[in-house]
Amino acid sequence: MSSEKSSCPPTVVSSTSSKGPDLKNAKESKVVEDIKKAIENKDFLLAASITQKYLEDTNNIPLNIAVTGESGVGKSTFVNAFRGIDNRDERAAPTGEVETTMKPEAYPHPTYPNVTLWDLPGIGTTRFPADQYMKHVEFEKFDFFILVSAIRFNENDAKLAKEIKKMGKKLFFVRSKIDHNLRDAQRSQREYDEEKILQKIREYCIQGLEKQGVESPQVFLVSSFDLHLYEFPALQDTMERELPSHKRDVLILALPNVCKSTINKKKEVFRSQIKYYALLSATVAAVPIPGMSIMVDVGILVKVLQGYLFGFGLDKMSLEKCSSATNTPLDELRAMLNCICSGKDVTKELVLLMLKSTTVALIGLAAEEGSRWIPFIGIPIAAALSFTTIYTFLSSILNKLSVDAENIVTKALGIK
Numbered sequence: 001m002s003s004e005k006s007s008c009p010p011t012v013v014s015s016t017s018s019k020g021p022d023l024k025n026a027k028e029s030k031v032v033e034d035i036k037k038a039i040e041n042k043d044f045l046l047a048a049s050i051t052q053k054y055l056e057d058t059n060n061i062p063l064n065i066a067v068t069g070e071s072g073v074g075k076s077t078f079v080n081a082f083r084g085i086d087n088r089d090e091r092a093a094p095t096g097e098v099e100t101t102m103k104p105e106a107y108p109h110p111t112y113p114n115v116t117l118w119d120l121p122g123i124g125t126t127r128f129p130a131d132q133y134m135k136h137v138e139f140e141k142f143d144f145f146i147l148v149s150a151i152r153f154n155e156n157d158a159k160l161a162k163e164i165k166k167m168g169k170k171l172f173f174v175r176s177k178i179d180h181n182l183r184d185a186q187r188s189q190r191e192y193d194e195e196k197i198l199q200k201i202r203e204y205c206i207q208g209l210e211k212q213g214v215e216s217p218q219v220f221l222v223s224s225f226d227l228h229l230y231e232f233p234a235l236q237d238t239m240e241r242e243l244p245s246h247k248r249d250v251l252i253l254a255l256p257n258v259c260k261s262t263i264n265k266k267k268e269v270f271r272s273q274i275k276y277y278a279l280l281s282a283t284v285a286a287v288p289i290p291g292m293s294i295m296v297d298v299g300i301l302v303k304v305l306q307g308y309l310f311g312f313g314l315d316k317m318s319l320e321k322c323s324s325a326t327n328t329p330l331d332e333l334r335a336m337l338n339c340i341c342s343g344k345d346v347t348k349e350l351v352l353l354m355l356k357s358t359t360v361a362l363i364g365l366a367a368e369e370g371s372r373w374i375p376f377i378g379i380p381i382a383a384a385l386s387f388t389t390i391y392t393f394l395s396s397i398l399n400k401l402s403v404d405a406e407n408i409v410t411k412a413l414g415i416k
Helices: 023-040 044-058 076-081 129-134 155-166 178-188 194-211 232-242 243-256 258-283 291-312 315-324 332-334 347-356 359-371 377-412
Strands: 063-067 106-107 115-119 144-149 168-175 218-222
Touching: 023 243, 044 258, 063 076, 063 243, 076 115, 076 144, 076 194, 115 243, 129 155, 144 155, 144 232, 155 168, 155 194, 168 194, 168 232, 168 291, 178 194, 194 218, 218 232, 232 258, 243 258, 258 291, 258 377, 291 347, 291 377, 315 332, 315 377, 332 377, 347 377
Parallel strands: 063 115, 063 144, 144 168, 168 218
Antiparallel strands: 106 115
């Protein structure tokens, strides 16, 4: 599976997005204002509660992705690959040449269960024409559609595409099994030129759809067994651009780590949340109960660092799966890790060890606990110290983990 080819496609399909109002920024502004009012009223528990609820709501925004196509086109394999699950996994969508899906089947993401990929029956396998098919699968609940084909997009695909567009939903065409096409071409052609073959396949798909009345179809060439090759990274970028802001971060975190740009985007999503975890720590620090702040801080850090490891694929299970899928010895992958928590189970003991190894963080927490009892000014000082300590600590660890994630991608997938 290792390859030195670039993970970037020859062309990235541009698109115009109509996402509507920026719900993310509007909600964030409202939350900040509510927290500010609670702090002004010295209701620090309320401020902590608001912050906690905002983080929970943000991390549980639902995202529903519909995947459809006729039998045998690699639809289920694509669903599994997107979720980072092997076809043999008990949680995998069943694969095979015979169409078994006669109603929408939900397959939650293993790490982010608020993200669900839906395996829809191919329109040609149901009794419903295109317009009734949309009602049958309850199209309203899907954020966007992915239509998969292994050869060409047929009349049924075109009818469905026009119905989806008519109803204001986004649709992306995935031409699957590209690795099969290239392998066959390499065996049969005297002068093998991969770029020309890919361009020919792309043009064939686009022209076929346009002849059937589909305007400006977005077609992406994908191999579900080698997502880092060909145009899956371009599909990722396009899906991200088309989503409204409050769902964009949800998609980014759920994407498989197939290129460094995805890792960098995940890093920025995680970074945008650090201030809220630091603020949660600061509001708890303002509550005058001995030992409570440090206990809460450690609990926060355990949860956040676990989330970082899962998101970057640096937890033990993900590293083992990566080793197996890419035929890279696990010891070689572990040798690429530098952050103390990479590849480990995050426990309170490990977090305390990490804090001890970070002198500034440890001093900050100790000073916070002591300053709380200074008359008049103690609580503001404790809160400020807590905020700064948690913010600095998480920012530092996040930088180290993102480097580890890039090292793993470079080693396992051969991406420069």
